[in-house]
Amino acid sequence: MAYVARKIPFVGTPDTNPETKPYFEGAGAGKLMIRRCTSCKKVHHYPRQLCPFCFNDCAWEETSGKGTIYTLSVMERANPPYAIGYVTLAEGPSMLTNFVDCELGALKIGQDVKVTFVKTEGDGPSLPFFTPV
Amino acid sequence: MSLKGAAYIAGAWEHPTRKAPDKSIALLHAECAKGALEDAGLTKDDIDGYFCAGDAPGGLGPLSMVDYMNLKCRHVDSTDVGGSSYQVAVGHAMEAIATGRCNVALITLSGRPRSEGQATGTAPRPGNPTAPEMQFEYPYGPATANLYGMAAARHMYEYGTTSEQLAWIKVAASHHAQHNPHAMLRDVVTVEDVVNSPMVSTPLHRLDCCVISDGGGALILTKPEIAKSLKRPLVKVIGVGESPKHQMGGNIDLTYTAARWSGPPAWEMAGIKPSDIKYASIYDSFTITVLMQLEDLGFCEKGQGGKFVSDGNLISGVGKLPFNTDGGGLCSNHPANRGGITKIIEAVRQLRGEAHPAVQVPNCDLAIAHGTGGAIGTRHCGSTVILERE
Ligand SMILES: [Zn+2]
Numbered sequence: 285m286a287y288v289a290r291k292i293p294f295v296g297t298p299d300t301n302p303e304t305k306p307y308f309e310g311a312g313a314g315k316l317m318i319r320r321c322t323s324c325k326k327v328h329h330y331p332r333q334l335c336p337f338c339f340n341d342c343a344w345e346e347t348s349g350k351g352t353i354y355t356l357s358v359m360e361r362a363n364p365p366y367a368i369g370y371v372t373l374a375e376g377p378s379m380l381t382n383f384v385d386c387e388l389g390a391l392k393i394g395q396d397v398k399v400t401f402v403k404t405e406g407d408g409p410s411l412p413f414f415t416p417v
Numbered sequence: 418m419s420l421k422g423a424a425y426i427a428g429a430w431e432h433p434t435r436k437a438p439d440k441s442i443a444l445l446h447a448e449c450a451k452g453a454l455e456d457a458g459l460t461k462d463d464i465d466g467y468f469c470a471g472d473a474p475g476g477l478g479p480l481s482m483v484d485y486m487n488l489k490c491r492h493v494d495s496t497d498v499g500g501s502s503y504q505v506a507v508g509h510a511m512e513a514i515a516t517g518r519c520n521v522a523l524i525t526l527s528g529r530p531r532s533e534g535q536a537t538g539t540a541p542r543p544g545n546p547t548a549p550e551m552q553f554e555y556p557y558g559p560a561t562a563n564l565y566g567m568a569a570a571r572h573m574y575e576y577g578t579t580s581e582q583l584a585w586i587k588v589a590a591s592h593h594a595q596h597n598p599h600a601m602l603r604d605v606v607t608v609e610d611v612v613n614s615p616m617v618s619t620p621l622h623r624l625d626c627c628v629i630s631d632g633g634g635a636l637i638l639t640k641p642e643i644a645k646s647l648k649r650p651l652v653k654v655i656g657v658g659e660s661p662k663h664q665m666g667g668n669i670d671l672t673y674t675a676a677r678w679s680g681p682p683a684w685e686m687a688g689i690k691p692s693d694i695k696y697a698s699i700y701d702s703f704t705i706t707v708l709m710q711l712e713d714l715g716f717c718e719k720g721q722g723g724k725f726v727s728d729g730n731l732i733s734g735v736g737k738l739p740f741n742t743d744g745g746g747l748c749s750n751h752p753a754n755r756g757g758i759t760k761i762i763e764a765v766r767q768l769r770g771e772a773h774p775a776v777q778v779p780n781c782d783l784a785i786a787h788g789t790g791g792a793i794g795t796r797h798c799g800s801t802v803i804l805e806r807e
Pocket of ligand 1: 321337338
């Protein structure tokens with residue numbers, strides 16, 4: 285079945301939560317940004333200013349954009365169908381995403397994927413999605 | 418101080434409706450409250466504590482409903498953790514009763530998603546973008562069915578669980594629902610029926626999903642002295658536990674639910690183990706929900722849930738662990754998209770010996786009612802209640 289892209293909705297704007305604005309600015313520039321704790325050095329997702337492991341401040345850094353599929357589910361009831369899943373990033377944390385530009389039925393847990401960016405509806409920001417390597 | 422036995426479930430009532438286009442949500446709550454009071458043999462003026470969750474209309478926790486029902490309360494609580502809120506409410510009501518903050522606690526749940534035409538499981542629902550996760554999740558289309566589908570897919574990958582094994586859970590529920598005149602789906606189904614039903618979100622088929630129904634239910638909890646003055650069989654709360662599970666900063670592990678954490682304190686308080694349980698009400702938003710909770714509550718080893726539920730092991734009179742003998746959310750109802758309270762009500766029926774004779778468990782003296790609210794694919798709460806017939 286040929287891949288059919290769906291429209292990607294967004295709620296609010298990148299300004300809604302000043303804490304995460306750099307994430308969306310990065311995505312607009314083709315970078316998947318993640319936060320690393322300046323104290324315990326752990327990375328996490330979704331991004332927070334205060335580290336969810338030790339409550340110290342975090343800094344932004346760019347990821348490699350590479351990861352593997354942790355799990356996925358293809359919503360066949362939707363039109364067009366879409367594949368939601370978690371990607372475990374090479375940097376460690378897993379993030380919720382969709383898999384795009386691929387045969388949805390062929391996606392497998394453990395598969396290598398890389399980031400790609402898709403603009404959301406209307407005036408919405410670009411967001412990271414993943415596609416098989 | 419252990420809370421064990423500090424409260425009894427003196428009244429339990431389930432609304433018979435499954436579609437109520439002509440009733441308000443507030444009226445459904447009040448009808449459930451009236452039914453539970455009559456069941457207990459108490460009156461409205463006896464209530465001095467009220468417990469509800471996010472399905473209560475009005476937006477300020479319990480305030481609209483205590484006003485509507487004209488209750489005079491000394492204590493209220495509206496902890497909202499989705500469908501698991503009502504097991505949590507049992508624990509909180511027991512604490513309030515044990516510490517003298519109320520003597521007769523009312524818990525209600527009601528809603529009408531069926532009449533309101535909600536595409537409950539398949540349509541992502543946008544929330545307030547100030548919720549910290551919203552802008553990182555909503556664009557990717559998280560709906561209830563695919564959030565549970567992701568957990569099912571990972572469970573299959575790690576443990577070899579199959580769609581046929583999941584189907585056995587629905588088969589067992591349907592065997593029970595045939596005896597429930599109020600159940601939405603009363604036809605007995607086979608494993609083949611389930612795996613051949615249309616795919617909703619891989620690997621979950623339509624018959625792996627619960628129904629969408631209107632309705633509700635209510636419970637009355639009292640202190641022991643009051644319960645023993647009433648004419649109903651005594652159902653004592655002997656164990657409670659609650660715990661949320663979430664994404665843990667991105668350390669995602671969808672192979673287990675919060676039952677892994679809510680179960681142990683409940684077992685410890687009750688002083689019993691899973692093999693002592695005669696009847697289990699297990700939250701059944703989807704078949705995978707049941708399978709994972711059974712593992713996490715200790716009814717079988719992690720990863721062995723598929724084998725445990727197969728071959729009718731959950732069917733009353735057939736298997737070792739009769740579950741959801743009213744047909745559960747998979748076949749009977751899922752009022753307000755929240756199945757927690759109906760789980761407790763059927764457990765009370767079993768302990769009183771008032772379940773349908775075709776599904777009544779003989780000598781049923783120990784039962785569990787476990788809830789899961791939210792989504793196991795992102796964040797949810799597990800809540801466990803263990804009950805004893807005295
Ligand atoms: Zn840290």
